Amino acid sequence: MKKKVVLVYPGLAIQSGTFLQTPFSLLTIAPYLIKEGFEVVLVDTRLHHYRTILRQVIDENTLFVGITSMTGSQIVSAIEVSKYIKTISKVPVVWGGIHSTLLPDQVIREPFVDYVLAGEGEINIGPFAHSISENKPPENINGVYFKRKGEVAATPQQGFFDLSKSLIPAWDLIDNDQYNNIGLQTGRGCPYPCTYCYNIEFNQQRWRTKPLELIFEEIHYLMNRFRLDSLFFYDDNFFTNKKRVEDICRFLIDNKYQVKWYTTCRADYFTRYGKDFFKLVRESGCETLALGLESGSQRILDQIKKMEKIEDYINMARITSEVGIVPECGFMIGIPGETDEDRRMTFDLMDRLIKINPKAYVTSLAIYTPYPGAPLIKTIERDYNFKMPQHLSDWCTFDFHSCNLAWLNKKEKKRLVTMSYVPRFVFWKQKLKERYITGPLLPFYYVMTFLAGLRWKNRFFSLSFEYSLLQKFLRLRQNLNLKKIMRFARTAKARRSVACTERRAA
Numbered sequence: 001m002k003k004k005v006v007l008v009y010p011g012l013a014i015q016s017g018t019f020l021q022t023p024f025s026l027l028t029i030a031p032y033l034i035k036e037g038f039e040v041v042l043v044d045t046r047l048h049h050y051r052t053i054l055r056q057v058i059d060e061n062t063l064f065v066g067i068t069s070m071t072g073s074q075i076v077s078a079i080e081v082s083k084y085i086k087t088i089s090k091v092p093v094v095w096g097g098i099h100s101t102l103l104p105d106q107v108i109r110e111p112f113v114d115y116v117l118a119g120e121g122e123i124n125i126g127p128f129a130h131s132i133s134e135n136k137p138p139e140n141i142n143g144v145y146f147k148r149k150g151e152v153a154a155t156p157q158q159g160f161f162d163l164s165k166s167l168i169p170a171w172d173l174i175d176n177d178q179y180n181n182i183g184l185q186t187g188r189g190c191p192y193p194c195t196y197c198y199n200i201e202f203n204q205q206r207w208r209t210k211p212l213e214l215i216f217e218e219i220h221y222l223m224n225r226f227r228l229d230s231l232f233f234y235d236d237n238f239f240t241n242k243k244r245v246e247d248i249c250r251f252l253i254d255n256k257y258q259v260k261w262y263t264t265c266r267a268d269y270f271t272r273y274g275k276d277f278f279k280l281v282r283e284s285g286c287e288t289l290a291l292g293l294e295s296g297s298q299r300i301l302d303q304i305k306k307m308e309k310i311e312d313y314i315n316m317a318r319i320t321s322e323v324g325i326v327p328e329c330g331f332m333i334g335i336p337g338e339t340d341e342d343r344r345m346t347f348d349l350m351d352r353l354i355k356i357n358p359k360a361y362v363t364s365l366a367i368y369t370p371y372p373g374a375p376l377i378k379t380i381e382r383d384y385n386f387k388m389p390q391h392l393s394d395w396c397t398f399d400f401h402s403c404n405l406a407w408l409n410k411k412e413k414k415r416l417v418t419m420s421y422v423p424r425f426v427f428w429k430q431k432l433k434e435r436y437i438t439g440p441l442l443p444f445y446y447v448m449t450f451l452a453g454l455r456w457k458n459r460f461f462s463l464s465f466e467y468s469l470l471q472k473f474l475r476l477r478q479n480l481n482l483k484k485i486m487r488f489a490r491t492a493k494a495r496r497s498v499a500c501t502e503r504r505a506a
């Protein structure tokens, strides 16, 4: 009987749309267990009742349960699942993923975590499974954190995975009909120094790519296996190398793959690569690009080392309008040192971009939240005495509201919340209505969009009674949602999950 590893994708509180994001991180590491002769079962707690299914799949052949972790609400269910496993089995609980890699000490200290495998799982998960299977301590495997005589012990940090040895993710492990964002990762990391991003620490600001032949092979596999009409590139920075993107675009065109593809992109590439390049990108099927523009103030862009000019944003809006790509633009406010004037520049830029490209889409005006691994954390710890959460469970409720951002007083925080909501009712109102507004909420929706239009036009964000109301409603709903997810995960009779497992076992 093959030894088995159970991989768990903990639910995110935010479940947008009907389909779910694929548990891509786990699909990516599973082949490195399968090639070593281990059986892998993937449990997605957004789809499966984790209590029911874990009791079914964890047996004497199970070596360990691997859990992925991203900073934010995913930590909530990851802790819940880990604690539950401890009540039904002695099997080791192993955490991995971005959050565990950035803060391994905090994670390994928890009694419900036995090991942390830090870094890219392709390297250490196979050897780790063998060490558990042969009952050998994992001392010779890099990137492993464990407890020895109550003390935290760790092996040396592992290097980067050689992407030329990449295997195609294990898409067989999931029921793809349940997911959107089927796609591939053609490269990792980003050469840019943006101070609010995890990339500096997680990828050492290095960009790496898979060899083109592997990328082509993986696209062939996905297109023939799923007959996709849309393809997502999970890269941190897909456009780092111009020639590589041109080769991928020509490959899609030459193979007549009529697929809409999308990914993230930086605006300065529009200035550097020019219109003809993005014409090719459009012809190859790219319909949408997500851009983190962050601010309309050059001073703030320079401060966060975004390495972009406002002029790049104008070029981006112009070129996307001319070649027919929809830019989804994300902005951020509340960055330390930001003034009301900087924020005004951001609002003006949002209006200006929509004028240049009416199809442009302002997705969010997020409020800066210090995520681990970002250099800016060191700055705010030094200059604003910011205290990063010291325990894993503190990250469960970690968001803009809960963390002490000393450079913002209470009144300013309230205004920022209003500023972050208003654009959604101005620029996102159609999607908002389609996604979230049902019958009883309609009158409230019309009042909110009317008031938002007035507020936005007059840049007036104080006395925001309607947003305090909205926030209370959303918090209530999120807690209910989280409760629902957990109740859903807890309740026993889950046909779909049992059916799924039986189908896979068949």
Ligand code: B12
Residues within 6 Å of the ligand: 012, 013, 014, 021, 022, 023, 024, 025, 026, 028, 029, 066, 067, 068, 069, 070, 071, 072, 073, 074, 094, 095, 096, 097, 098, 099, 101, 102, 117, 119, 120, 121, 122, 125, 185, 197, 198, 199, 234, 235, 236, 366, 371, 372, 373
């Ligand atoms: C797709 C995506 C999303 C999707 C789905 C996320 C998901 N994981 O399912 C959605 C849209 C839901 C999303 C939401 C958010 N995201 Co996002 N997202 C991404 C993106 C673009 C790809 C993630 C991915 O699949 N990468 C590819 C896989 C292969 O990489 P990986 O997850 O790191 O996995 C590798 C290792 O970590 C490890 N590993 C992973 N899991 C495990 C488990 C075990 C057991 C082991 C051994 C190893 C292991 O091995 C894998 C292979 O090497 C990344 C950027 C990026 N390119 O990574 C941002 C990213 C993960 N997101 C980020 C953030 C901040 C968010 C949001 C909080 C943004 C926001 N403010 O709302 C929300 C979070 C929602 C929440 N908290 O609940 C940050 C996370 C930073 C952090 N400290 O965790 C990232 C890194 C972006 C960035 N540049 O900062 N995101």
